[in-house]
Structures are given as C-alpha cells and as structure tokens.
Amino acid sequence: MLGAVETRSVSPVFVGRTTEFGTLNDALARAAEDPGEPQALLIGGEAGVGKTRLLEEFAAAARRRGAVVALGGCVEIGADGLPFAPFSTALRQLRRALPAQLAAAAAGQEEELARLLPELGTTAAREARRDEQDMARLFELTARLLERVATEHTVVLALEDLHWADASTRHLLAYLFRTLRTGRLVVLATYRSDDIHRRHPLRPLLAELDRLRTVRRIELGRFNREEVGRQIAGILDREPDPDHVDRIFERSDGNAFFVEELAVAAHEGCRTGLTDSLRDLLLVRVEQLPESAQQVARLVAEGGSTVEHRLLAAVARLAEDDLIEALRAGVNAGILSPAPDRDGYRFRHSLVREAVGDDLLPGERSRINRRYAEALEADPVLVPADERVTRLASYWYHAHDAAKALPAVLDASVAARRRHAYAEQLRLLERAMELWDAVPDDIRTALRPADYTKAYPPPPLPEGHGGTPGGRDPGTAPLRYLDLMAEAAVAGRLCGERERAMKITKRALCLLEEDPDPLRAAWFWEQRSRLTQSLARGDGWAELATAQDLVRGLPPSEVHAAVLASAAAWSMLHRPGPEAMAAAERAVEYARMVGAHDIELHARLTLGGLMVDAGDLEAGFAEMYRVKDRGMELGVDMVVGRSHVNLPSVLEGVGRSQEAAELLQEGIRITRRLGLLDFEGWVWGNLAESLHSLGRWDEAAEAAANAQRLEQSAKPRVGGSVRLAHLAHDRGDLAEAARRLAEARTFFGTHDPMPQYALPMVCVALRSAAAEGRLPDARAELLTALDAGLPPG
Structure with missing residues (x-):
C-alpha cells in the first residue's frame, strides 16, 4: 500500500566497501564455475555499519549475473526466535523463483522438508518416536535439496541478523557450512559483532566456523x-x-x-x-x-x-x-x-x-502484548500459520498473564517438536516450568499429557481396571510437572544441550524420591544412563541397573520394555553373554505385549547379534535380516539405519566380507536417502573394514576417510583410525600406523571401555611393537588385554 514511498535518509550512492564487495563477487564467480563449488561467508559488523546495504548491493549484482537470490531474516519476537524462520523465508523465495526445480529436488521427502517449508506438505501426518537422528536427517535432506536446486542455477542463500537466530537455525547453518560439497551455491549470513558478548549463544558457532577453512569472514569497519x-x-x-x-x-x-x-x-x-x-x-x-x-x-x-x-x-x-x-x-x-x-x-x-x-514503560509493554495476544486469539489468520503459535505464546508471556501464557507456551513447544526444533522446544518447556506455580490449579488440571508430551509413555491400563497401576488414567489424568521435565530432558538430549538435560533429570529424580513412582523413576534413570555416556562421565551401567531394579516385578509396560532393550544393547557392546541374551528376549516379549513395535525391532536386532556371538550363526543372521526388512516396511528409520550397521558388522566378524560389503554399499544409499548422517558414518567405517579384508586397500582407505569426515561423535571415529592404522601397517608405513593409533586412543577416551574398540587397538599396538622389535611392549599390551578378558563376539 505504501511501497512507493521513498525514504530520503538512504543514500542513493553506495559508498566504499570495494574490498568486501570484491570478496563477495569472487565467491559468486567460484560458485558459478562448472561443476560448482559451494561458498560460505560470514559478514560481521556493529549495528548500523552497513551490513544490509552491502548485502542488498551484492544481491542486485548477483541477479544481474543470472543468479537466484533467496533472502531470509532471523526474526526477533520479544526475546523469542521462530524455529528456522530465515530458512523458511529463503526457501519460500526459492520456491517462487524455481518452482519446478525445487519440487523435483524435494521429491519423496516432502513430509520431512515441510518442517522447514510448510507449503511442501504436512508435518503432522506422521510424528514418529523421536531420536537423535531426527534433526540430522532434516539437516542432511536440506543440504541435498540445496545442492540439487543449485545444479543448474547459481543460488545465493543469504540470512540476515544471525545474532537473533534461534538455536535450530544456528545448528542448520553450521551443518550446511560443514557439509555442502557440490552445486553452484553461495551461503552467507550477517550478524552484529558488537552484540556478541561472552555468553551470547552465537559466540560458540562463530568460534567453530573460524576453524573451517572453507568459511570466509568479512568484518565491516566504519567509514x-x-x-x-x-x-x-x-x-x-x-x-x-x-x-x-x-x-x-x-x-x-x-x-x-x-x-x-x-x-x-x-x-x-x-x-x-x-x-x-x-x-x-x-x-x-x-x-x-x-x-x-x-x-x-x-x-x-x-x-x-x-x-x-x-x-x-x-x-x-x-x-x-x-x-x-x-x-x-x-x-x-x-x-x-x-x-x-x-x-x-x-x-x-x-x-x-x-x-x-x-x-x-513496563506496564505499557505488558498492555501492548496483551492487545496483540487478544487480537491474534480472536482472528488466528492475522499472521502466517507457521508463526501463529510461537507468536501467541510470546505475546501472552510478555503480557505477564501466566494463566493464558502456559497453554500457549505448551502449544508452541509442540509446534517446535514437530519441526525437530528441539532447542526451541527445550526453551519453551523451561518457560512452561517457570510459569507452572503461577497458574491457578483449575487451569493446570485442564491440561492433558497427550496434548503436550510424547517423551514419557502413558502407563498401560491393567485388564479390568479403570485406572493405571498408580491410579492415574492416562486419558483423563492431568498434566504433571514431571511430564514437562520428561519432555524437556529428551528435548535437551536431542538438541545437544546435555548438561541442561542432565540437570532436569537429576531434579526429577529428587522429586520422585519425595513422591515415589517406580515406573517413571526407571524412565528417568534410563535417560540419565544415556546422558552419562554421551557426556563421557561413565559407561552408564549403574544408572541402567537402577532402572532395571525399579521395573523388576512391575506389570509389562513400554518403559519396562525400553529399559530391558537398553540393558541388552549395552551388554551386547560391553559384556555379551547369557544375561544380555535373557534381557533381549524379555525386551522383545514385553515390547510385543504392549505394542511398542520400534522397541521390539531394536531388541530383536540386539538378540540376533547376540545369537551370532553365541555361535548360532544362521538363526541369528536370519533374525537380523527379518528385522531389517520389517524396519523398512514399517518406515522405522532408526531400525533401518542400525540394521545396516550391526548386520554387516557381524557378517564381517565371521568372515563373510563380500556379503557384508554388498549390504554396506546398499546401506550408504539408504542412509543418505533418509538423511541418517550418523548411521552413514558408521556404515562407511564398517565398509572400510570389509574392503580391507577383501584386499581392496585404496577403497578401504577412502571409506575410512569418509567415516571420519561424516562422524560428529568420537566413538565411530575410532574404527576409522584403527582401520587406517592397519592399512598403514600392511603398506609398511610404521610412522603413519603409530600416528593413527594415537589418534584412535584420543577419540576412544577412558570413560566407557568397550571390547569392540579396545581389542582392535591392542591388535594395532601389538603389530607396531613386534614390527619395531619392542617385545616387552608387545608382552605388556597382550597381558593387559588378557586381564580384561575376551568376551563372545
């Protein structure tokens, strides 16, 4: 309506910035070359120094050279950010500019990519059990989408005001900067350097990107x-x-x-x-x-x-x-x-x-936020659908109306969860916990766990009983503070905020000491086991043992099945044997009784591996193949990914290297298509081992390098380093073998020893000591390994 009105204070002359503009144009030229080399840039500068003007001038120049420019700005709503807001805006512009190309690039993954661009489909159709792969899968699919769109067109993806970015946006941007490999693509972001104080959440990302040689930094100075x-x-x-x-x-x-x-x-x-x-x-x-x-x-x-x-x-x-x-x-x-x-x-x-x-004035701010909230509640279509719940939650919160804010904040947390924006979900759940005691009892008792939480499964109803074992009917029982804590603990683990998740878990267990609930306590102890392992503070067994003690003697439930499945998987890696097999068999039985299909498949996969370890090869392999096929049929991505890691591993373990290699090559295609980045890294590592066994050394070295490039966690990198050490020995390069062994031991750590990592490293150390004539060192390595024992498998 007022678009033609011009502002007199904007200079029509673009002043200075010759060097910076040249850097941007150079990046565009590199990206546009055949076959295309993705470029990553960060533009920093104090507020008002001219970042937006530089970006506008570059965008205009890029369009004149035939590039498609997609611009998205990080949105500040009070103190809140919208999950993935700049990416959603930029992808929307890209879709308008290249509709056919984007549709083709997204084909088959529309439901997942709709978490970023709602126009592609619905994200609520299938909200499966959450896992650590959810966000990585979304990020990988986004990277592949951009690479495909940028195959024939030069694309500039620009994000403004990164200092306001939500955590999910920061994580996705970092992922793109690390992993984009092909395509005529320029990705750049601007941020206020004077706002980045010591505790600003953008600071760690900037430090991480500084270590990437592929990212260029432009710092705008004053005139x-x-x-x-x-x-x-x-x-x-x-x-x-x-x-x-x-x-x-x-x-x-x-x-x-x-x-x-x-x-x-x-x-x-x-x-x-x-x-x-x-x-x-x-x-x-x-x-x-x-x-x-x-x-x-x-x-x-x-x-x-x-x-x-x-x-x-x-x-x-x-x-x-x-x-x-x-x-x-x-x-x-x-x-x-x-x-x-x-x-x-x-x-x-x-x-x-x-x-x-x-x-x-403070009262004036509250009154304005209330008017925004009331207007949006009265007419929800006043704002874009994908922003509605987050903005309503922010308006009510800043209106200081706890009774209205709590349900709105919880609704926003559900919307964040469905978009895999777990960092925003965690922040919103912490806000809900902050509001909890300020909300009248009648408001709280009207809230239902099924509407807001998925982390803690509702206890099953015993046959012929009108309530749960603790007297709570999951359909009518009100939402509890512990439900919020459970949801927040999982959100924290999934977004990498494990310290916050651990604090929440410990607080929950303290509350459960005052008001005992064995099933819920067991669930929190199982979460604590996972966090202990991921924080490198132990192997997690003490926590799992406590969880098992708590569920022992209780009726079958999903929590019971999950605890047994976790204990079996832990034992398979640390102490395989009859107890591990018994736990896996019970986990399968309990999961079937309560209809927890994904837990059942995970437990069956563990059971099949343990059967092979025990010498029942054909039955164990048959079970693992059935689980793989069933997982693909049901679309349980975590089971599909794990099947393509564990099954080839045990095949290689009994010398069926060719069969393992063929399955692993299939696994690379499948995990890449599903965006299972972590699993793809494990698959590459196992493929390196099988190719080495087959004498295909160069291919094995390339596979091991791919495993290390993709892996975000240290443990799987051990396998790649050990494999490269063995290859170096075979080629007579003892210095390289020693370097790779030291690298593997650095990744391995001491907090969680596992035979599958420790024994291969002993083998490398023995080979090195023998080759160099250090017989006392070889004897010491051998005796240490024998003292630890050689478990089945």
Missing part, C-alpha cells in the same frame, strides 16, 4: 572521513560543507546509519541530534511524528521484527484512514518501511526499533 563526505553528499544530493562533514564524522564516528540520522537531523534544522546522546537522536525523529504515528511506532516496536497490516489494525484500534495516515507519516520520515515479503511494516533500522521499545 573514514572521505567516505562519510560522499555518503552525506548522496543523501543531500549536493556537496556538503566541510565543517558540516567534520562535525558529523566526529559525532557518528563513521557509523553509516548514524551518519544518515545526523545528516537528516541537521538538514531539517534539528540541533538536538548533534548534542544529545545517540539514543536520543534515534528517538527525536520519532517524537516529531504526529501522536497517532508515534502510537503506531510503539506498537510496531513491540510486535516483532515485522508486523502484518491487519494485525496492526486490530491492535491499533484506529479508523482505517487514520491508520494509513499514521503509517504514511512513519514511512515518509524514514522510521518505518513496508515489509518486502509480506503485507506489513517494520522499522527501517533495528536500532530505532530498539530505542522505541526501550522507551516503553
């Missing part, structure tokens, strides 16, 4: 005096007085945005901007607006990075003509601007928005 003079001349459309340039240069210190504000303030005869603080300078132009326009500016400041016109109309409660005039005044003054990608408005610069927002 010098000559550049400030050229900028002022562009704004005023005439050569400025040198004294005037000196004053503005000194006052702005070369910050491009402050130069604009000071130049316009002086041009309009407002001396306040030259004497008061810079914050007052940003407010003085707002305060010169008519009262209705000031009121609208305050509403936009609190509504989010962008506010839709219809939502703003509902909140402002002005007549339509009055609202348009107020908006026109704000746009004409260069305070507001129409949003480029939707029917709405935003501040032309976030610094002004922050100044206006900071000037609000």
Whole structure:
C-alpha cells in the first residue's frame, strides 16, 4: 500500500566497501564455475555499519549475473526466535523463483522438508518416536535439496541478523557450512559483532566456523572521513560543507546509519541530534511524528521484527484512514518501511526499533502484548500459520498473564517438536516450568499429557481396571510437572544441550524420591544412563541397573520394555553373554505385549547379534535380516539405519566380507536417502573394514576417510583410525600406523571401555611393537588385554 514511498535518509550512492564487495563477487564467480563449488561467508559488523546495504548491493549484482537470490531474516519476537524462520523465508523465495526445480529436488521427502517449508506438505501426518537422528536427517535432506536446486542455477542463500537466530537455525547453518560439497551455491549470513558478548549463544558457532577453512569472514569497519563526505553528499544530493562533514564524522564516528540520522537531523534544522546522546537522536525523529504515528511506532516496536497490516489494525484500534495516515507519516520520515515479503511494516533500522521499545514503560509493554495476544486469539489468520503459535505464546508471556501464557507456551513447544526444533522446544518447556506455580490449579488440571508430551509413555491400563497401576488414567489424568521435565530432558538430549538435560533429570529424580513412582523413576534413570555416556562421565551401567531394579516385578509396560532393550544393547557392546541374551528376549516379549513395535525391532536386532556371538550363526543372521526388512516396511528409520550397521558388522566378524560389503554399499544409499548422517558414518567405517579384508586397500582407505569426515561423535571415529592404522601397517608405513593409533586412543577416551574398540587397538599396538622389535611392549599390551578378558563376539 505504501511501497512507493521513498525514504530520503538512504543514500542513493553506495559508498566504499570495494574490498568486501570484491570478496563477495569472487565467491559468486567460484560458485558459478562448472561443476560448482559451494561458498560460505560470514559478514560481521556493529549495528548500523552497513551490513544490509552491502548485502542488498551484492544481491542486485548477483541477479544481474543470472543468479537466484533467496533472502531470509532471523526474526526477533520479544526475546523469542521462530524455529528456522530465515530458512523458511529463503526457501519460500526459492520456491517462487524455481518452482519446478525445487519440487523435483524435494521429491519423496516432502513430509520431512515441510518442517522447514510448510507449503511442501504436512508435518503432522506422521510424528514418529523421536531420536537423535531426527534433526540430522532434516539437516542432511536440506543440504541435498540445496545442492540439487543449485545444479543448474547459481543460488545465493543469504540470512540476515544471525545474532537473533534461534538455536535450530544456528545448528542448520553450521551443518550446511560443514557439509555442502557440490552445486553452484553461495551461503552467507550477517550478524552484529558488537552484540556478541561472552555468553551470547552465537559466540560458540562463530568460534567453530573460524576453524573451517572453507568459511570466509568479512568484518565491516566504519567509514573514514572521505567516505562519510560522499555518503552525506548522496543523501543531500549536493556537496556538503566541510565543517558540516567534520562535525558529523566526529559525532557518528563513521557509523553509516548514524551518519544518515545526523545528516537528516541537521538538514531539517534539528540541533538536538548533534548534542544529545545517540539514543536520543534515534528517538527525536520519532517524537516529531504526529501522536497517532508515534502510537503506531510503539506498537510496531513491540510486535516483532515485522508486523502484518491487519494485525496492526486490530491492535491499533484506529479508523482505517487514520491508520494509513499514521503509517504514511512513519514511512515518509524514514522510521518505518513496508515489509518486502509480506503485507506489513517494520522499522527501517533495528536500532530505532530498539530505542522505541526501550522507551516503553513496563506496564505499557505488558498492555501492548496483551492487545496483540487478544487480537491474534480472536482472528488466528492475522499472521502466517507457521508463526501463529510461537507468536501467541510470546505475546501472552510478555503480557505477564501466566494463566493464558502456559497453554500457549505448551502449544508452541509442540509446534517446535514437530519441526525437530528441539532447542526451541527445550526453551519453551523451561518457560512452561517457570510459569507452572503461577497458574491457578483449575487451569493446570485442564491440561492433558497427550496434548503436550510424547517423551514419557502413558502407563498401560491393567485388564479390568479403570485406572493405571498408580491410579492415574492416562486419558483423563492431568498434566504433571514431571511430564514437562520428561519432555524437556529428551528435548535437551536431542538438541545437544546435555548438561541442561542432565540437570532436569537429576531434579526429577529428587522429586520422585519425595513422591515415589517406580515406573517413571526407571524412565528417568534410563535417560540419565544415556546422558552419562554421551557426556563421557561413565559407561552408564549403574544408572541402567537402577532402572532395571525399579521395573523388576512391575506389570509389562513400554518403559519396562525400553529399559530391558537398553540393558541388552549395552551388554551386547560391553559384556555379551547369557544375561544380555535373557534381557533381549524379555525386551522383545514385553515390547510385543504392549505394542511398542520400534522397541521390539531394536531388541530383536540386539538378540540376533547376540545369537551370532553365541555361535548360532544362521538363526541369528536370519533374525537380523527379518528385522531389517520389517524396519523398512514399517518406515522405522532408526531400525533401518542400525540394521545396516550391526548386520554387516557381524557378517564381517565371521568372515563373510563380500556379503557384508554388498549390504554396506546398499546401506550408504539408504542412509543418505533418509538423511541418517550418523548411521552413514558408521556404515562407511564398517565398509572400510570389509574392503580391507577383501584386499581392496585404496577403497578401504577412502571409506575410512569418509567415516571420519561424516562422524560428529568420537566413538565411530575410532574404527576409522584403527582401520587406517592397519592399512598403514600392511603398506609398511610404521610412522603413519603409530600416528593413527594415537589418534584412535584420543577419540576412544577412558570413560566407557568397550571390547569392540579396545581389542582392535591392542591388535594395532601389538603389530607396531613386534614390527619395531619392542617385545616387552608387545608382552605388556597382550597381558593387559588378557586381564580384561575376551568376551563372545
């Protein structure tokens, strides 16, 4: 509606940035070469220094050279971010520009990719049991989507304001920077460097990306005096007085945005901007607006990075003509601007928005958020569907209405979970726990676990009984604080926030000491076992043993089956034997009784491996093949991935290397198609071993290198390093073998010894000692291994 209104304070002249612009153009040229080399760039600089202007100029130049530009901005809503918001916006633009190409690239994975781009399909159709692969799978599919779209077209994917990014966006961006391998693709992101304090969540990501040689950093500095003079001349459309340039240069210190504000303030005869603080300078132009326009500016400041016109109309409660005039005044003054990608408005610069927002009184801020929440509740279509629940939760929370905020925050946590945005789910669940005691009992008792939680399975109803063993009917029992803790613990584990998950788990177990519930306590102890192992604080057996003690004698349940399956899987890796097999058999039996198909398949896969270890080869292999086929039939991706790791491993263990290699090559195709990145790394490692056995040394070395490149966790890298050490020995390179052995021991650690890792390393050490004539060292290695024992398998 107001899109044609121009802002006078933006200089029509693009000043300076010759080096930085050249770096961006060089990246574009490299990406556009055949067959295409993906480029990754980060643009940092203080607020107002000109990051957006540089990006706009580069985008225009890229379009002139035939590239497709997809731009997404990180969205700030109060203190909240929308999961994957910049990627959703950018992919939406990419879909508009290349509809057929994006549809072809997403073919077969629309349901999963809809978590980023809802237009591709529904994400609620199948919400399977969550696992560590969910987010990695989504990230891998996104990377492959971009690579396919960028096969024939040069694509620039640009994300703005990374300092506001949600954790899921940061994780996905880091993943793309690490793994993009092909395609005519430029991925770049901008961020405010002056906002990145020591505890800012972006800081670890920047440190991680600094270690990647493929990522180029551009740091924008302030303008010098000559550049400030050229900028002022562009704004005023005439050569400025040198004294005037000196004053503005000194006052702005070369910050491009402050130069604009000071130049316009002086041009309009407002001396306040030259004497008061810079914050007052940003407010003085707002305060010169008519009262209705000031009121609208305050509403936009609190509504989010962008506010839709219809939502703003509902909140402002002005007549339509009055609202348009107020908006026109704000746009004409260069305070507001129409949003480029939707029917709405935003501040032309976030610094002004922050100044206006900071000037609000606490009660005023709460009242504005309440009006936003009430308007959105009354008419949910006022905002895009994929933003609705998150924004409603934010508005009610900042309105300080706990009774309204708790259900809204819980709804937002469910939406985040369905998008695999587990970091945002965790933050929202922590907010729900914060609100819990402030909410009246009647509001809490109306909430149901099935609506908000999936982590802790409801206990089964005994036959002929109207309630659960503890007297709770899972269909009618209210949501409990412990339900939120269970959901948060799993979300924390899945998003990598294991310390936070461990703290929540320990708190839950303390509460359960005061109010015993053996089944729920067993569930939390099983979670604690997983976290203990992943945090490298032990092997997790003590926690699993406690869980088993708690479920012993209780009726069959999903928790019971899960604990037994975990104990069996742990024993298969650490202490295979009759007890492990008995636990696996009970886990299969209990899982069947309660209809937990995925737990049953995992337990059967463990059981098949233990049968092979015990010498019952054909029966064990037959069971593992059946599980693999059943997992593919039911679409249980974790079982499919694990089958293509465990089955070839035991095949190789009995010398059936060719059969193992063929199954592993199939596994690479399947895990890549499903986006099971961690499993793909394990498959490559096992393939290296089988190819080595078959005498295909060069292929084995390449497979081991692929395993190390893909793996995010240390344990699987041990196998790749050990395999490369064996290959080095076979080729007579003892120095390389020693280096690879030291590398493997670094990855292995001491917190969780397993025979499948420890014994191959002993073999390498023995070979090295023998080859170098160090017989006492060889004897010491052998005796250490014999003392530890050689378990079945």
